[in-house]
Amino acid sequence: MAPNRMRALAALLMFTGITAFTSTPAGGPMLGFTEEGAAAQRALEAQYDARLHADNLRRWMKRMSAKPHHVGAPYGKENAAFMLGLFREWGYDAEIVEYQVLFPTPKERVVELVAPTTYRAKLTEPELDEDATSKVHENRLPGYNAYSADGDLTAELVYVNYGIPEDYEALERMGVDVAGKIVIARYGRSWRGIKPKVAAEHGAVGCILYSDPREDGYFRGDVYPKGPYRMKYGVQRGSVADMPLFPGDPLTPGVGATAEARRLPREEAPTLMKIPVLPISYGDAQPLLEALGGPVAPPDFRGALPLTYHIGPGPAKVHLKLAFDWKLTPAYDVIARMPGTEEPDQWIVRGNHHDAWVFGAADPLSGMVALLEEARVVGELAKTGWRPRRTIVYAAWDAEEPGLLGSTEWAEDHAAELRQKAVAYINSDGNGRGFLGVGGSHTLEPFVNEIARAVVDPQTGVTVEERLRARLRTNGDEEADTRADLRIAPLGSGSDYTPFLQHLGIASLNIGYGGENGGGSYHSIFDSFDYYTRFGDPGFAYGVALAKTAGRATLRLANAEALPFTFSGFTDNVGRYVDEVEKLADDLREQTRRRNRLLEAQAYVLAADPKKPYVPPTAEPPVPHLNFAPLRNALDRLEASSRSFEHLRAAAPFLPAPRRRALDDVLMHIERVMTRDEGLPRRPWFKHHIYAPGFYTGYGVKTLPGVREAIEQRDWTEAEQQIHIAAATLDRIAAEIDRAVALMREAGTGD
């Protein structure tokens, strides 16, 4: 599910303080390690690096991407068994954990234009001589959106741009209503599942998604097989479950989908899409869009097809027929453990999914094979005598593509144990040539930066941190000129960290490389070994870089003498989020005020072309001033606590051994207090109050989500409530940091 997300993360990454690091990794202090500990760790990492082999990545990718391996595919099970064998061979305590999940697959798919002209959509991706697996048809899933409703309907078509809420506002201005219509939306600007959800909210009866060449085709660059971009008949598959409500098996929210789990009846499962939805290629979309009449689409609705984009409704009329096989399917998670010598009950969980939409060379195998190589070498090192202080758990998740099912069910199934034992979850997914991208818990920001300054970029020879900083700086990010640390991006959703971070409150990281690896194969049959080895990461150098990066994260967390969580970067980032939500309310107030003034002056109607339909917006009640003081006060307390912590840590970084465990225990659970049992309004599964995927963005993160989304939805009562809740959350974090401070103080006074 990852490549687009990966690029977005890389783009979001930003830096923190002083500049000019050496371009080659160096010694010096290492977070969580004494001087001797750091030296030993560096020696271990040198051995680790030396044992990584790109050839393994290539070999495993070629093998695992040879046939379709979606959840339920025979080859998916075969891949799981293959990995189980590898883990065991490498010395891990490995098992396959099976869940039974709802996974519909298509029985019938029809999209046809029935008026004013006719066209029957091909709905197939062509065979290409340059792409060997494009000729493998057995067990292949065609283009479809998992968890679409069944349906057979004929209705007028309306083009809704990206199909996000602001597009429907633009349609209202043009007097266009989608009730009873089939909408066609282009991919982009939001996670796909939002599009049919918002369409259904507006009364649409069906939804067609397509990849416009503007975002995903010839506009971007040469198309496959000449170049890496999406070709005329390439289709983006993907889930449309309402994941912002909860991810995972739609029938077993909150609990593991074991064979005996209690299941919702399908008709009551709230994340299933209410209307039929199907993704098509731009080759198939063009005749439909050409047949639309009605107003000319506004400039930001226009894509790169050679036509004048119109809105409709009609005269284009479309017949959409979809039928699915709504079966339960076994999902196979592969879980491999290496117990810690000193802290077996402190777990570092490191995962990547193994299921794909079709062949999935990039998504997920490019990350999966890096994880395998990491595990192989860690296993090898363990055979040389070294053992981790803490337990390492490697996971290969099944069924990520339909909605993070393998990881979510396992996390739900082991919730109590994970809440108690997990130190951190480290995720990867698709990977490719380019720049480091890291998202995650801000308490790990300095930790990640140290690692980024210890890994060398395969193409330029400088550290991956320096290369990324160069890109940020040349892209105009002036903070990157001076801030010492990378800002790591807050996490929304889109890969398997979500159940760990947002449901269980486990500090998480999502790590990958990308940005120079094309990007037109996403969720199509052309995400293949042939594509990947031409455009993704031909020499697997960035696969090795990922193994070095994620491997360091795993090994340092596993070996640290004191857990490397810190709070000044966290507090700095949260302070920005507080500024943002306050500004959001202020901006909304000013916009509302001005819009109401313009409405009073009839300015919108006067400015509109009288020859075109135009409906002015309606006046909104004024935006009240909200009381942000509780949040500001809590932030001040958090800053004070975090300053005390950093101060003591700088003065005496390591407690005497007996207290270390107590301090670690406090630190590893601090992310837990960022969650609340009742979760977020209207979606109790999402418990984290600092990071959540947006209710109307899907993958896109909303920080301080309770406060931010209440303001965005203009619910002032809820906004005031959520400000108090967010303040209480910050206070709980501060209190936990104060506990850590107390432990350190006691130690300092020789207690």
Place this chain on the structure above:
Amino acid sequence: MAPNRMRALAALLMFTGITAFTSTPAGGPMLGFTEEGAAAQRALEAQYDARLHADNLRRWMKRMSAKPHHVGAPYGKENAAFMLGLFREWGYDAEIVEYQVLFPTPKERVVELVAPTTYRAKLTEPELDEDATSKVHENRLPGYNAYSADGDLTAELVYVNYGIPEDYEALERMGVDVAGKIVIARYGRSWRGIKPKVAAEHGAVGCILYSDPREDGYFRGDVYPKGPYRMKYGVQRGSVADMPLFPGDPLTPGVGATAEARRLPREEAPTLMKIPVLPISYGDAQPLLEALGGPVAPPDFRGALPLTYHIGPGPAKVHLKLAFDWKLTPAYDVIARMPGTEEPDQWIVRGNHHDAWVFGAADPLSGMVALLEEARVVGELAKTGWRPRRTIVYAAWDAEEPGLLGSTEWAEDHAAELRQKAVAYINSDGNGRGFLGVGGSHTLEPFVNEIARAVVDPQTGVTVEERLRARLRTNGDEEADTRADLRIAPLGSGSDYTPFLQHLGIASLNIGYGGENGGGSYHSIFDSFDYYTRFGDPGFAYGVALAKTAGRATLRLANAEALPFTFSGFTDNVGRYVDEVEKLADDLREQTRRRNRLLEAQAYVLAADPKKPYVPPTAEPPVPHLNFAPLRNALDRLEASSRSFEHLRAAAPFLPAPRRRALDDVLMHIERVMTRDEGLPRRPWFKHHIYAPGFYTGYGVKTLPGVREAIEQRDWTEAEQQIHIAAATLDRIAAEIDRAVALMREAGTGD
């Protein structure tokens, strides 16, 4: 030459002070008139309005657009004779003034792709049943660029985006050199003549211009004849003379191109283009662009054709062959005078051109027929006994399209008389449905605003000022919420005001309506009566609105008891320009500093994709701090003078009759002191030091051009010199205002 320019002006228009005017024209004070004078003027304007008939506009447009009427075409001469007859019939002292101008027309035009595939460009626009004159072939000029060089060459092709200087910087970053190549550039972002000029400066040997559907075709809306936008084979003709050097006949700079004028030998004429250049349609451009290899074009280079834009050079190789008939051609200006009763030597000149590239219904006839109707009614009013206090001169210019030849030669020919007698020049050109657009001398800003508050918009019933204000406000211009007056846009070039304003220093206005009139017929054969009456201004209501607006400007200037020039709006605008040039230097300093720092850190090279050619920019010397104090001090003096003037004018607006003439004489010459005999650096013909067309923008205005362009070109010595010159110019303006103030003071003390 006007439609695009008109829209640009409308977009630039902005407002000045208090809001909420009544939406219907009202009485009250009128600039330059006593209370009784204003009442009489309003009564006259009511009569004037009542006599305007849309049918005349339609009839004249249909007649005058029936055949091609470019300069030198038999029908152009016929149109001139027709108008001469009308003016005389209406009681004017009218004449045709003839000049002999260089006007090359094509003898041979070939564009063909010769490798790696072959394609011969059609270079013709099709006949359409929906467009009657598309079937008129006799005397029609095909698609070409006037003043292109002759040539016959075959070379590799390079795509240079808009072909402006910043595009060549982007090409340098990709390691692409155009020396010895033929470049292909899309229209847009700059006046067309800049593109081959910049190409030649970079060593290109030929240039092809084309209309990309992104700016000018199906991306914008439905194409002709279904909609108003440019169809696949529509071609934009136009001049490529180096007009920023000087407009008018290339062989007679600075003097009228009379039969006996001394002419430069053609090979010494500096405004002739040095390389062959030809405009083509996007239908013809597509095969050429498809044949390009080399790097993928960066995002802002990409248009709306269904292909991946590449840069080249090659493998596309193009044969370009152009031969022209370099003949002298007679140009026929029609000049009609109505002498003033009291001030016959104070002239209000009101002009529009009559020549077209082909049929020219919109450009120029939509403006021309409004001027004719204005003149007809003014003639009628004169027959009822009213006569203007000042002389009105109506002008129908020939040969505007190849480079403002008719107006420029007449202005040069009558320079001394015009400098002495002209109060103002009022221009129009293409006109259409939509919003008022006014550009011009800021000393006329309040005058224009009064008129805009006196003319009712035909579609909405509010004043054209209120409608435009509504658009500005809804487009986010917050100044328009409160500023009492429209900011009128400063004038660059693009129509016949240039010789009056920028060469002679005559206060000028350019007036037109547009923005809802499509825009894909510009300079093609489809700028026809059929097009215009479907998409331009079907009922000629905006033609009548133009006649009301420009007619009021003419009549009020002609009748005013005191000339309505004011200086606070002027000073406010100039203050903004001073802020802008200072900020320009500051921004350039900061950008240079940062870029040099990033170069030192190798950030550009590290951020670039190592698999693609990349050449980092070179370091620039630091930008010094310039001494803007002289300009700031001059601005302060100007503000003081202008405050005194407004103060006295408010206290006692009208001098006793004997002093009025002296005051008028000062006021009408104040624009003259904004010019300097030596003109601007490297282009002495352009004498105005507040407004000029940009040396590298062509039509686009540069305010405080001497200072601004020196900074843009990083010539710090010249920038310091030009700051002193601009300060001296402001001082001269202040001194003239002080003379006016002294006259008013003397009158006030009863002298």
